[in-house]
Every structure is written in structure tokens, then in C-alpha cells.
Amino acid sequence: MSDPMTSPLLEVADLEAGYGRSQVLFGLSLRVPPTGAVAILGRNGAGKTTLLKTLAGEIRPSSGTLRLAGEDVTAAPAERRARLGIGHVPQEHAIFARMSVRENLMLGAGPRADRQAIEEVLEFFPKLGARLGQTAATLSGGERKMLAIGRALLGKPRVLMLDEPTEGVWIGVIDEIAERLVDLSRRMSVILVEQHVELALTVAQAAYVIDRGTVALSGPADRVRNDPALLRLLAP
Numbered sequence: 001m002s003d004p005m006t007s008p009l010l011e012v013a014d015l016e017a018g019y020g021r022s023q024v025l026f027g028l029s030l031r032v033p034p035t036g037a038v039a040i041l042g043r044n045g046a047g048k049t050t051l052l053k054t055l056a057g058e059i060r061p062s063s064g065t066l067r068l069a070g071e072d073v074t075a076a077p078a079e080r081r082a083r084l085g086i087g088h089v090p091q092e093h094a095i096f097a098r099m100s101v102r103e104n105l106m107l108g109a110g111p112r113a114d115r116q117a118i119e120e121v122l123e124f125f126p127k128l129g130a131r132l133g134q135t136a137a138t139l140s141g142g143e144r145k146m147l148a149i150g151r152a153l154l155g156k157p158r159v160l161m162l163d164e165p166t167e168g169v170w171i172g173v174i175d176e177i178a179e180r181l182v183d184l185s186r187r188m189s190v191i192l193v194e195q196h197v198e199l200a201l202t203v204a205q206a207a208y209v210i211d212r213g214t215v216a217l218s219g220p221a222d223r224v225r226n227d228p229a230l231l232r233l234l235a236p
């Protein structure tokens with residue numbers, strides 16, 4: 001993983017955002033390197049999902065800046081951010097149960113998604129390749145997550161943000177998803193919001209712990225794992 005301090009791909013400074021009058025993020029700053037994974041941790045309601053939505057452009061920040069590869073994209077709408085390479089796999093990703101796996105996957109295929117990109121996704125997630133013609137209703141929780149991730153990959157992201165990619169996934173498949181995220185983090189930047197703290201700190205090299213909408217603890221994953229403040233910050 002490259003040094004996040006010298007060459008950030010994504011740089012967030014003093015972000016303030018929320019829902020109408022209810023402010024959720026308070027002066028939040030973080031840096032994400034061009035490759036490697038960064039874990040975003042925090043108790044329920046800390047603001048992790050709101051942070052990802054703000055980075056994706058679904059929520060407009062009331063102040064602060066967002067730079068992607070040095071370019072100020074703070075005012076860029078969600079579609080433009082996606083085109084510039086900010087990929088988002090939301091917690092409640094839309095999988096259309098009556099459509100086939102192939103049709104669901106192709107929803108992520110923008111003008112840049114070529115046949116080769118689709119082949120790569122299917123090689124990366126062989127379980128999807130084996131079930132392309134079936135309806136998405138037949139997929140397991142883990143396969144649905146793979147489908148959502150595969151769809152996001154067709155947008156050729158430079159930063160892939162995942163909100164709880166192991167939620168609702170059978171324990172035997174969680175490791176498989178974690179391995180795929182490690183693979184992805186070798187060639188792109190991965191931002192991982194996870195309730196499985198140990199898994200997140202194993203996949204990621206760096207972590208930010210959010211508390212009441214701001215960064216309360218951050219650093220290399222091993223240092224965050226051993227920090228006595230971590231348990232307090234994650235306690236309900």
C-alpha cells in the first residue's frame with residue numbers, strides 16, 4: 001500500500017453533512033491511497049453510511065472538500081463522481097429478484113464496460129458465472145453481495161466503497177468475500193465499512209474509527225486494533 005500521507009487518491013477535508021437540519025458528519029477528514037484497503041469502523045449511528053453516501057455524491061455536504069486525484073469534486077453530482085471512478089456498493093444495494101443474474105449485472109455496464117470487463121468479473125466471481133441465466137431470487141446472501149460488487153466493478157472504479165459487504169452472508173462465504181476484497185485492494189482503492197471489526201482490520205492496512213460523525217481514532221490497522229480506545233469507541 002502506498003503512503004496515504006504523500007499520495008492520496010481521495011482526500012476528504014473538514015466534511016460536514018447530514019439530512020436536512022440534522023447534521024451527522026462534523027469536520028471529518030481522511031485520506032485514501034491509490035491502492036490498498038481502508039476500514040471505516042464505528043458503532044451504529046456513528047455516521048459511516050452517511051460518509052459513504054456523501055463521498056458518492058448522494059448527499060451534498062454543507063462544507064468541506066473532496067478531492068479525487070487532486071481534482072476538487074466536492075460539487076460534482078453522483079453520476080459524474082461515478083464516471084470519475086468513485087464506485088459505491090450500498091448496504092441496501094438493489095438486486096432485482098425477477099431479473100436474471102446477467103441482467104442485474106449488466107445494470108452496472110456503462111459505456112466503458114466491454115466484453116472483457118464482464119468476463120473479468122465472471123472469472124473473479126465464478127459463482128456468478130455459473131448462474132448467469134437464473135433469476136437473482138435464487139441467489140444466496142453472499143452471491144447477492146458478489147453480484148452487487150461485480151456490478152460496481154463494471155463501472156471501472158478507482159475507489160470502491162463497500163457498505164457492510166458481509167452483512168447477511170453465511171459465515172462460510174464471508175472469508176471468500178474478504179479474499180476477493182484483498183485481491184481488489186491490490187489494484188484499486190477499497191473503502192470498507194464493516195461491523196466485523198477483526199475481518200475489516202485483517203483486510204485493511206489502515207483504519208478510521210468514526211465517533212459521532214468525526215474521526216476519533218485512525219492509523220495503521222495493527223495500531224488501531226491494539227489501541228485501548230477502540231473498544232470504548234465501538235461499544236453500543
Ligand SMILES: Nc1ncnc2c1ncn2[C@@H]1O[C@H](COP(=O)(O)OP(=O)(O)OP(=O)(O)O)[C@@H](O)[C@H]1O
Pocket residue numbers: 019022024042043044045046047048049050051
Ligand atoms: N435518511 C435519514 N434521515 C435522517 N437521519 C438519518 C438518515 N439516515 C441516517 N440518519 C441518522 O444519521 C446518523 C448516522 O447514521 P448512519 O447510517 O450514517 O450511521 P452508521 O454508522 O452507518 O450506522 P449503522 O452501523 O447502524 O449503519 C444516525 O443518527 C441516523 O439516525
